[in-house]
Amino acid sequence: MSAAEATGTGEGRARLRGFVATYGTALAGLAVLVFFLFFARNFASGANLLNVLKQASFLSILAVGFTFALLTSELDLSFANLCSLAAVVTGGMIAGGIAWPLAALTGLAIATAGGLLNGLLVTAIKVPSLIATLGTAAIANGLAFMLTGGVAFVGRWDPVFLSLARGKLFGVPVLVFFMLAVVALAWFLTKKTRLGVHMLATGEAQEAAHRAGIATRRMKLVGLTLSGVAAGIAAVLLVANLSSAAPQMAGDYLLNAIAAVLLGMTMFEPGRPNVAGTFVGALIISVLANGLVLLGAPYYLQDIMLGVIVIASVSVSASVLKRAAFSV
Amino acid sequence: MKKFFAPVLAASILALGSAVSAKAFELGVVAFQMSSETHARVANAAEAAAKEKGWDVVVLNSNGTLPTHAEQIENLIQRGVDGIVLAMSKPVEFDAQMQAAKEAGIPLITVMSGASPHALFDIQVNEYAVGAEAALYLLGQIGYEGPILTQRFESNVGTRVRGKVLDVVLSENKAVEEVGSHSMARTKSWREDVRSGMSALILQNAGNFEGIWASFDGQAFIIDDLLKEQGMQKGDVVLVSIDGGQETYRRIKSPDSMLMATVAIPFEAMGEGAVEAMQRIAVDGEAKEAVTSGPYLFMGADLVDQSNVDAFIEE
Numbered sequence: 135m136s137a138a139e140a141t142g143t144g145e146g147r148a149r150l151r152g153f154v155a156t157y158g159t160a161l162a163g164l165a166v167l168v169f170f171l172f173f174a175r176n177f178a179s180g181a182n183l184l185n186v187l188k189q190a191s192f193l194s195i196l197a198v199g200f201t202f203a204l205l206t207s208e209l210d211l212s213f214a215n216l217c218s219l220a221a222v223v224t225g226g227m228i229a230g231g232i233a234w235p236l237a238a239l240t241g242l243a244i245a246t247a248g249g250l251l252n253g254l255l256v257t258a259i260k261v262p263s264l265i266a267t268l269g270t271a272a273i274a275n276g277l278a279f280m281l282t283g284g285v286a287f288v289g290r291w292d293p294v295f296l297s298l299a300r301g302k303l304f305g306v307p308v309l310v311f312f313m314l315a316v317v318a319l320a321w322f323l324t325k326k327t328r329l330g331v332h333m334l335a336t337g338e339a340q341e342a343a344h345r346a347g348i349a350t351r352r353m354k355l356v357g358l359t360l361s362g363v364a365a366g367i368a369a370v371l372l373v374a375n376l377s378s379a380a381p382q383m384a385g386d387y388l389l390n391a392i393a394a395v396l397l398g399m400t401m402f403e404p405g406r407p408n409v410a411g412t413f414v415g416a417l418i419i420s421v422l423a424n425g426l427v428l429l430g431a432p433y434y435l436q437d438i439m440l441g442v443i444v445i446a447s448v449s450v451s452a453s454v455l456k457r458a459a460f461s462v
Numbered sequence: 463m464k465k466f467f468a469p470v471l472a473a474s475i476l477a478l479g480s481a482v483s484a485k486a487f488e489l490g491v492v493a494f495q496m497s498s499e500t501h502a503r504v505a506n507a508a509e510a511a512a513k514e515k516g517w518d519v520v521v522l523n524s525n526g527t528l529p530t531h532a533e534q535i536e537n538l539i540q541r542g543v544d545g546i547v548l549a550m551s552k553p554v555e556f557d558a559q560m561q562a563a564k565e566a567g568i569p570l571i572t573v574m575s576g577a578s579p580h581a582l583f584d585i586q587v588n589e590y591a592v593g594a595e596a597a598l599y600l601l602g603q604i605g606y607e608g609p610i611l612t613q614r615f616e617s618n619v620g621t622r623v624r625g626k627v628l629d630v631v632l633s634e635n636k637a638v639e640e641v642g643s644h645s646m647a648r649t650k651s652w653r654e655d656v657r658s659g660m661s662a663l664i665l666q667n668a669g670n671f672e673g674i675w676a677s678f679d680g681q682a683f684i685i686d687d688l689l690k691e692q693g694m695q696k697g698d699v700v701l702v703s704i705d706g707g708q709e710t711y712r713r714i715k716s717p718d719s720m721l722m723a724t725v726a727i728p729f730e731a732m733g734e735g736a737v738e739a740m741q742r743i744a745v746d747g748e749a750k751e752a753v754t755s756g757p758y759l760f761m762g763a764d765l766v767d768q769s770n771v772d773a774f775i776e777e
Contacts, residue, residue, distance in 0.1 A: 175541060182540040189533045284617040284647040286528075288554045300558055376528050378555040380617075381647075386527040427537035433496070433523040 159400040159411075163418035170425035177428050184307060190420035191313035192368050192375075196387050197394040197412045198320045199249075199364025204395060204407040205324065206350075206357035207337035208256055208263040212248065212271035213365040213391070217384035219274040220245035220369035225287035225379020234295035241373070242366035248274060249362015253355035263358070278381035286380035299375035312371060316364065321409040333357055337407075394419055487545070487745055488518040489737070490538035494550040495526035499680060500705055500729050504549040504573050507733030515741065528555055535559040539566050545744050546570045547736045550618075553578035569744045571736045576619060577757035582743060582750050585732045587763045589620045592704055592725045593627030595765050599723050600673050600702040607637035608672040611663050613656060613681045614645045621677035624704055628675055642667050646681065656684045664688055672699060674720075679705040682721055686713060689720045696720060705729075706766060706774070714771045723767035726774060731761060 170177040177183075196213055203210035224241030228234050248270055255266035301308040324330035335343040336353040344350045368387075373379045397418060398411025426436040489512045493505035505521055512519045520543065524531035531551065538546055539562055546568055553560065553576045560580035563570045572584045600610070612628065615621040632638055644659035646652050660681075664671075674689075676682040682703035689699060699720050703710070706726025713719035739759065742748040753759065766774050 177540075179540070185536055185540050189536070192529060279647045284615075284645065285622070286552075286555070286617070288552070290554065290557070296558075372529060375558075376532060376555045377557060378528065378552070380528060383528045386525060386530050423533065424537050424540070427520065427522065427534065428541045430518065430520050430541070433521055436522075 155400075155404045157401060159397055159418075160402070160414055163397075163414060163421070166418065166425070167421055170421065170428070174425045174428035177425055182424070182428070184305075184310070186417075186420050186424045187310045187313070188307040189424060190416050191307075191309040192372060192384075193387060193390055193394060193420060194313045194413055194416040195316050195364050195368045195371070196384070197391040197398075197416050198316055198409060199361035199368075200391050200395050201398070201407045201409055201412045202320070202324075202333070202357045202360040202364070203263070204357075205333050205337050206354045207340065208354050208358055210249070210252060210267045210358055210361040211264065211388070212252060212267040212274060213361050214384045214386075214388035215271040215274035215278070215382075216245045216248040216362055217365040217369045217372070217387070218380075218382050219248070219278045219281075220366045221373045221379040221383055222278045222281050222287065222381055224370055225373045226281055228291050228295065228373070229287040229289050234292050238295070238370045241369050242363070245366030245369055246359060246362045249359040249365065250355070252362065253358035256358060257351040257355050267358075275381065282379075282381050284381065286378050286383075288378040291377055296374050296377055299371045309371060309375070312367070316367060317409060317413045324409055329353075329356065334406075390419055391416075486517050487515070488520070488541075488543045489740065490520045490522070490541070490543040490546045492522045492524060492531065492534050492538070492546070492548050492551070494524050494531055494548075494552075496523035497526070498550075499707065500574075500678070500727070501550050503707070503729035504733040504736075507730035508547050508549070508573075508737050509733075511734040511737035515737065517737075528552075532556055532559050535563065539563055539568060542566075543568060545740045547733070547740065548572045548575060548581075549733070551575040553581070553584075569740065571739055573732045573736055574620060581757075582739070583754050583757050583759050585735055585739075585759045585761065587727050587761050589623040590627055592727065592763050593624035594631065595763075596624065596702050596704050596723070596725050597628040597631040597675065599765060599767070600675055600700060601631065601635055601638055603700040603702070603722060604638070604672045606635055609639050609641040609667070609670055610673040610675060611660070611667060611671045612640055612643040613660055613674065613676040613685060614643060615652075615677045615681070616645055617647070621704075624677050641671060646677075653680070653684060656681050657688065660685050661688055664692060668692075674699060674701045676701065676703040679703045679707060679710045679724055682724075683709065683713070686719050686721050690718065694720060706764075708776060711766060711771050711775045714766060714768060715775065723765060726764045726766045728761055728763065735759065735761065 196217065199213055200210055220241040223244050224237045227237035227240060252263070252267050252270050255261045256263045297308065299309050303311060324333065332348045333353045333356065335348055336350040340350050368384065372383060394415035395407055395412050397415030399405060399407055401414060402408050402411045426439060491505050491508045493501040496502045496505065509519045509521050520538065520541070522534045524534055535546070535556060536559055546563055548570065551572050553572065557578065560570055560578050564580040570581045572578065572581050574586060575584050577584050614625045616625070632640060642663040644663055646655050674685055676685055682701055686701060696717055696719060700722050701720040702723050703721065704725045704727070706724050710721065710724045713721040714723065739753045742753055743750055
């Protein structure tokens with residue numbers, strides 16, 4: 135083999151490695167999708183595919199919020215509890231006869247305030263985000279139980295409010311449009327605005343960003359606050375979808391949303407939180423949850439397989455990343 | 463990549479094999495929270511009864527989360543199952559999903575959930591009668607006077623009803639005073655919640671209570687253990703609860719346990735009854751009214767104490 139050939143082969147391998155690192159998880163997700171399309175009964179039906187998208191909406195919105203926080207290199211472990219608290223506030227106000235737009239805005243404001251509180255704790259008081267958001271999560275959980283006494287607010291509420299989540303537009307669930315709007319806005323904000331660039335710079339190299347004149351503390355504040363905003367949006371939609379509000383109603387989304395973001399970090403921009411990756415990660419998790427039911431898999435196998443696939447996906451890209459990092 | 467996904471795909475194919483091998487009646491069973499023994503007992507009994515009939519069964523666990531429960535019902539509808547049984551569901555919260563099942567022509571039976579216009583009926587015990595029986599037994603054992611502690615659970619309709627019936631009974635028996643009460647709020651970490659709450663109440667009221675009422679047996683087990691840790695012996699305090707099950711019966715019989723009685727709710731019979739009703743209505747084509755005329759199918763519940771516990775203990 136000549137030197138030129140060897141160089142060419144090396145470049146080819148590097149390119150392949152880069153391709154796998156960038157698109158490996160997305161391709162694995164695609165493979166799972168194709169598998170379900172062929173083998174899971176009714177998976178390929180239009181109604182079910184819309185069902186999957188609808189079910190992905192809450193997860194996507196919450197995961198996008200977590201992405202904002204992680205983009206600035208901060209963890210937000212409170213978003214699920216903030217979402218539950220905002221849901222309880224919204225549901226409680228509607229059950230109390232208050233107009234739903236006001237209730238929805240209040241719920242949104244509560245979650246946003248929770249996110250802002252996280253931001254202030256991290257940037258002003260210098261509490262590590264892991265601890266600060268765990269504390270906020272506990273407070274939100276306590277407040278949700280205080281407001282409900284553990285008993286869900288339930289009712290057959292204003293159909294206009296319920297249509298926010300149960301309605302359809304051109305045959306497509308409205309929730310899908312909410313999801314796409316949030317994802318598109320988040321993508322635009324992170325990719326096409328100075329704010330997004332500054333948030334990313336803060337997360338990637340805080341000291342350098344600070345020296346370059348970026349208000350890094352403000353970026354972290356914004357990242358954590360936006361996570362709260364996303365929790366508020368998801369809360370209002372959850373209440374509309376279930377016509378009820380209970381403490382811990384968003385509890386299952388904590389790990390799933392984190393998993394979606396981690397999956398997302400293995401594709402498109404490996405090692406970096408990114409909105410597109412998060413969205414695809416959320417879709418993969420939702421496809422798995424739906425496809426395994428349609429396959430008739432036992433419920434415990436579903437949990438196991440979801441865990442295995444998430445770990446495997448992350449491990450694959452992590453190992454590729456590691457190899458890429460150490461190869462010259 | 464292959465080495466990571468091959469086992470996953472293989473497992474999927476195995477699951478697929480079992481899913482497509484037969485074209486029998488397919489039943490979807492969703493338990494709201496399998497970590498709760500009563501939910502699991504209903505779901506497992508329904509699964510076993512359906513398998514005995516040669517049906518295919520998909521059993522799902524909603525982990526006690528409302529959105530997950532909704533998604534699982536929706537997924538079963540998309541799968542096109544022939545019937546659905548929901549254990550401890552919530553008709554108002556899942557009204558849209560139950561309506562979707564009805565519109566898809568999928569018969570739906572709920573167990574211990576409450577009535578829904580979209581379900582055939584709900585299999586229930588009369589919680590009001592159950593609550594009254596447990597409350598009156600407790601009061602009878604302490605001679606209708608003296609201080610008691612209560613462990614409540616307001617988030618569940620059934621246990622909430624039991625608590626309200628207890629309040630009615632107490633309002634008519636003023637010589638019995640509720641000196642302390644703890645309400646279990648959390649559903650996922652409920653054991654720790656009960657342990658910490660009741661531990662504080664027992665210490666606070668040491669020597670000043672003659673009976674304890676627990677809204678379900680799982681709570682009673684924790685309280686029983688707490689009392690034993692305090693050095694109490696059978697007869698020192700009357701502990702009464704509701705639900706039934708082999709562990710409950712073992713404790714009622716045990717000379718070391720403070721648990722004196724339960725009202726045994728036939729969870730297994732409810733799961734089996736749901737399958738049998740599904741057979742009659744969805745397979746044999748009988749009218750729903752032939753099974754029950756109203757929105758409920760009531761089942762009986764037995765008071766179990768030391769006098770009859772042997773009849774309930776399985777060898």
